[in-house]
Amino acid sequence: MVTVTQNHYCDGYSLRLQQLYPSNPEATVSLAPSSDQRLYQQLADSFAEAIHEGTLKPGKRLPAIRRVAQSHQVSVNTVLNAWQLLEDRGLIEARPQSGYYVRGVLPAVTRHGEHKTRVRDPGSGKLDLIDKVFAAQNHPDYINISLACPQDSELFPATRIARITASLLRRHPNLIGRYALPPGSERLREEIARRALHAGQRLTADEITLTHGCMEALQLALRAVTQPGDCVGLESPTYFFLFPLLASLGLKALEIPTDPQHGLSLDALEMLLQEQRIKALIAMPGVQNPLGCGMSLANKKRLAKLVNTYHVPLIEDGLYDELQFDWPLSPAVKAFDRDGWVIYCTSFTKTVAPDFRIGWTAAGRFHDAIARLKAVSSMAESALLSETLAEFLASGGYDHHLRTLRRRYAANLDEARGLIARYFPQGTRATLPRGGFVFWVELPGNVKTTEMFDRLLQEQICVTPGALYSLSERYNHALRLSCCYPFDARYSRAIQRAGEIACELSGLPAGEAQGVPLRPQTV
Numbered sequence: 001m002v003t004v005t006q007n008h009y010c011d012g013y014s015l016r017l018q019q020l021y022p023s024n025p026e027a028t029v030s031l032a033p034s035s036d037q038r039l040y041q042q043l044a045d046s047f048a049e050a051i052h053e054g055t056l057k058p059g060k061r062l063p064a065i066r067r068v069a070q071s072h073q074v075s076v077n078t079v080l081n082a083w084q085l086l087e088d089r090g091l092i093e094a095r096p097q098s099g100y101y102v103r104g105v106l107p108a109v110t111r112h113g114e115h116k117t118r119v120r121d122p123g124s125g126k127l128d129l130i131d132k133v134f135a136a137q138n139h140p141d142y143i144n145i146s147l148a149c150p151q152d153s154e155l156f157p158a159t160r161i162a163r164i165t166a167s168l169l170r171r172h173p174n175l176i177g178r179y180a181l182p183p184g185s186e187r188l189r190e191e192i193a194r195r196a197l198h199a200g201q202r203l204t205a206d207e208i209t210l211t212h213g214c215m216e217a218l219q220l221a222l223r224a225v226t227q228p229g230d231c232v233g234l235e236s237p238t239y240f241f242l243f244p245l246l247a248s249l250g251l252k253a254l255e256i257p258t259d260p261q262h263g264l265s266l267d268a269l270e271m272l273l274q275e276q277r278i279k280a281l282i283a284m285p286g287v288q289n290p291l292g293c294g295m296s297l298a299n300k301k302r303l304a305k306l307v308n309t310y311h312v313p314l315i316e317d318g319l320y321d322e323l324q325f326d327w328p329l330s331p332a333v334k335a336f337d338r339d340g341w342v343i344y345c346t347s348f349t350k351t352v353a354p355d356f357r358i359g360w361t362a363a364g365r366f367h368d369a370i371a372r373l374k375a376v377s378s379m380a381e382s383a384l385l386s387e388t389l390a391e392f393l394a395s396g397g398y399d400h401h402l403r404t405l406r407r408r409y410a411a412n413l414d415e416a417r418g419l420i421a422r423y424f425p426q427g428t429r430a431t432l433p434r435g436g437f438v439f440w441v442e443l444p445g446n447v448k449t450t451e452m453f454d455r456l457l458q459e460q461i462c463v464t465p466g467a468l469y470s471l472s473e474r475y476n477h478a479l480r481l482s483c484c485y486p487f488d489a490r491y492s493r494a495i496q497r498a499g500e501i502a503c504e505l506s507g508l509p510a511g512e513a514q515g516v517p518l519r520p521q522t523v
């Protein structure tokens with residue numbers, strides 16, 4: 001272990017030591033050669049963090065490579081590799097005969113303007129657009145910068161899963177001849193309970209219901225706690241498939257202001273709870289889709305307290321929780337659930353095997369109701385798939401796999417944001433996600449992103465227009481992009497084309513067109 005004091009970084013900078021690494025009161029950065037993350041990646045990550053936090057400002061010159069090497073007791077090559085990685089992520093740039101400089105970063109999306117909390121009928125308003133997006137996402141020839149799932153087995157542990165499945169079938173051929181009955185694989189539920197501790201949840205296997213993806217978990221939760229005609233609180237913007245889900249159950253929606261960086265407004269929520277305007281709440285406090293933001297620990301605790309005080313169930317969608325970039329993971333709201341009013345829902349579709357469609361819920365006081373609904377809804381999850389997943393989780397490779405995914409997605413997000421800053425109109429804003437791989441982009445100049453969507457479809461490029469993420473027209477100028485795909489020339493070209501069309505529609509020049517830094521200042 002090499003421990004290096006951070007003031008070495010700061011020599012020659014006006015930045016103070018604590019400013020550069022505010023999260024580390026000891027002001028030390030540890031490079032651990034034994035960790036599976038290479039030294040140059042660790043070095044790059046710590047500089048990336050300082051850039052994102054704004055402690056290393058756009059336009060700042062990085063310290064000389066030899067000095068960084070000396071102060072970190074690493075080779076010059078290690079620093080060069082780290083700088084190369086930061087350059088690939090679009091965070092720094094080399095200037096001839098001058099050194100490396102921090103590039104600008106995209107302005108953050110700011111709090112959305114006045115927000116009227118109106119009860120709306122999810123009806124069929126957005127269904128046509130959803131169908132159109134799904135059709136494009138499903139098309140094998142389209143370039144997908146939209147679907148929130150890496151359609152590429154390279155990012156999933158396909159080889160290991162195949163080996164485990166084959167071995168299980170060889171050893172237990174009767175697995176596929178067995179009628180899976182509720183509550184489903186005990187071994188998988190035990191493994192899930194063991195893993196849930198990472199997110200601060202103390203659960204037993206008996207408190208877990210296996211579901212067909214997170215979608216079924218959300219549906220069962222809503223069915224358990226609402227009646228047709230009830231009103232459900234949602235974040236705004238929110239995961240677009242919640243609207244047809246509510247519509248299918250005869251429920252109404254009330255969209256609650258959600259800060260693009262800090263998540264659901266708890267002040268607004270508290271008012272609604274006091275006025276008894278919602279029967280349940282669906283939120284993504286860990287990593288929000290589509291914003292990518294996450295709530296602070298203090299807010300998570302306050303949210304748990306609010307729903308326990310007002311006895312309104314929180315359906316916590318934790319689908320992207322394991323992909324949070326911070327380690328250790330920030331606990332789920334469920335970890336602070338005093339009396340069982342939080343129904344935690346998630347799945348392995350984003351991290352292990354989308355096709356397995358295995359999810360789960362820990363439903364607190366609603367456990368029995370949900371377990372019964374699950375049985376009449378789809379009986380139980382496949383034994384073969386459940387045992388395969390259990391074996392994969394038990395065999396110890398999952399955490400390593402998650403670390404790889406987090407690194408890949410964080411780097412992809414940086415690269416995609418860099419391209420947006422370069423090719424999208426000046427004044428474009430984007431969120432900086434806390435985890436996962438989706439982010440939110442807001443365009444200037446009255447651009448209608450459904451128009452962009454139609455134009456890009458003609459070139460076989462699929463994006464997701466902001467209009468999908470609300471029943472209002474509030475986000476007609478926004479897009480959600482996904483960067484879970486291998487970041488190749490095709491993908492970069494698709495973002496470039498999206499930017500060119502946005503410039504055309506807005507009548508504004510691209511970010512780099514007027515000699516501004518490639519990435520304008522962070523707000």
Ligand SMILES: Cc1ncc(COP(=O)(O)O)c(C=O)c1O
Pocket residue numbers: 148212213214215216239284289317319346347348349350359
């Ligand atoms: C926030 C959120 N919740 C739920 C789902 C559905 O998850 P699953 O595929 O596990 O049913 C998705 C899918 O993209 C999602 O983004």
